[in-house]
Amino acid sequence: MSPATDTTTGTATGAGTNRPAGASQAVGDPLGTRLRRARPVVLALLLLTAVVLSTLCLRPQVSKVPLAIDNPTSTGTMALAELLRAQGVSVRSTSSWSDALTASQDGATLALVSPQSLSPDEREDLARAGGDVVVLSDLYQSLAGLTQATVTGASTSKDTVLEAGCQDPDALAAARLPGARGSVTATDTSGHQIPGATGCFPLGPSAGPSQHSYAYLTAPLPSGATLRVIADNQLVTNATLAQQGAAALAVRALGHHREVVWFDADYRDVTSLWDSPDLPRQLPVLVLLALAVLAALAGVRGRRMGRLVPDPLPVVVRSTETTLGRGHLYRRAHDHAHAAGVLRAGTLARLRPRLGLPRHCETALVAQAAARVTGLPEPYLDQLLAGPPPHDNQALTDLASQLDHLESEVHS
Structure with a gap:
């Protein structure tokens, strides 16, 4: 009975599979069939990825950094940047100090935000670079190196209307400004008038009858270019630009040349260790050479010692x-x-x-x-x-x- 059963089973198996003895039986569908079955899912994922990437690429890049030219909120300056571009002025921002200094040396107007974050030496380099500098200042920021003028805390309410009060063409075109938070003097720390400096939009005496504070100041730079200081940087923001003559003053102050480079010193690129002037220039090369020597030694020693070889026990211990x-x-x-x-x-x-x-x-x-x-x-x-x-x-x-x-x- 058993041999007959075995013979029948073997015959049935051979007829059903039609496969030679010893061949392995495939489990599941072939790879091509599975790929064809998954094709709709793959196409849907690819379509979704394309939609997401196109959305990210086409979405305008904006920021929330105060006074940034790509910030459309009330604290940004995107409106001023668009007004300048409408007048044919190229406007771009940079976070690199070396790029900003090079642009000034090439004759671009540098819009400088947060000047106190620059060192006095860096401000002196900027004063000698050759390009106009427009400082968008705030309360008690240091301008040492750029000018002898001093930024003070004298302010007026926003309801106050400031008259030009000077012969500067840009100030006369603006005619009036809203009240300013902060101001700048046209005199040095000793109270003497700065040669060639012109103060506009006076706020009144700040440190005595002979020392007046202004919302706007122009002064010559050692390179022969012009320094312009807007004492209250809020005057150029999207929220205030349309008030009185703020837009006219900002556009004219920044629009004297065909290119404006916007540089916020508070958001400058962090200087790496290799950029430090106290380190020798050959240090990166020496470090790379030392790493190469260590890698070579590790390779030589590793080949000498050889790879780990397992050592199986010769006997089984009870x-x-x-x-x-x-x-x-x-x-x-x-x-x-x-x-x-x-x-x-x-x-x-x-x-x-x-x-x-x-x-x-x-x-x-x-x-x-x-x-x-x-x-x-x-x-x-x-x-x-x-x-x-x-x-x-x-x-x-x-x-x-x-x-x-x-x-x-x-x-x-």
């Missing part, structure tokens, strides 16, 4: 032999405390589940449960399971015998 060998080591080392700890830990691990206790319960609970089951005194069990370690071989042997007896009593 567990009983391992236990006996470990016991001999304990005896030779006279480490009775460690051996006793291992014996007690093993006994506790076997007693806890037998007594229905958690795996990590305290030894005192094991002693209590074992006392109830075996009838042995609980103090004796406490001493047996957690007492002081034995001091000689005989005491260790006695402990092992007592622990074995306890397990026997619990299991019985």
Whole structure:
């Protein structure tokens, strides 16, 4: 009966699969079928990715940085940038100090925000660069290096209308400004008039009858270019630009040349360690050379030592032999405390589940449960399971015998 069954089964199998003996049976659909089945999902994902990328690329890049030319909020200056572009002036921003200085040397007008974030030496370099500088200032910002004029805290309310009060063409075109927060003087710290400086839109005396503060100041630079200071940078923001003649003054002050480079010193690129003038120029090359030498040494030493080769054990060691060998080591080392700890830990691990206790319960609970089951005194069990370690071989042997007896009593 069995051979017939085997023959029938073999025939049926051979007819059903029509596959030679020993061939492996494929599981699942072929790869091409699975790819064709997943084609709609892949096309949908590709379409979704294309939509997301096109949305990100076509979305206008705006920021929320105050006084930024790509900031459309009330604190930004996007409106001023668009007005300048409408007059044919190229406007771009930069966060690199070297780029801003180079642009000024090439004759572009530099719109400088937060001048106090530049060092006096950097302001002196800018004053000698050759391009016009328009400072969009704020309260008590330092202009040292650019001019001897001082930015003060004298201010007026926004409801105040400031008259030009000077012969500067840009100020006359603007005629009036709203009240300014902050001002600038046309005199130095000693109270002497700065040669060639013109103050416009006076706010009134700031430090005495002879020293007046102004919302707008022009002064010559050492390079022969012109410095223009708008004491309240809020006058050029989107929220205030349309008030009085703020737009006319800002466009004319910045529009004397075909290019305006906007530089906010508070958001300049962070200078890296390699850009520090205190380090030698050859330091990056030396560091790279040292890394190359270390890599070469590592390669040489690695090849010399070779790769790690596994060393399989030549024989299989029985567990009983391992236990006996470990016991001999304990005896030779006279480490009775460690051996006793291992014996007690093993006994506790076997007693806890037998007594229905958690795996990590305290030894005192094991002693209590074992006392109830075996009838042995609980103090004796406490001493047996957690007492002081034995001091000689005989005491260790006695402990092992007592622990074995306890397990026997619990299991019985």
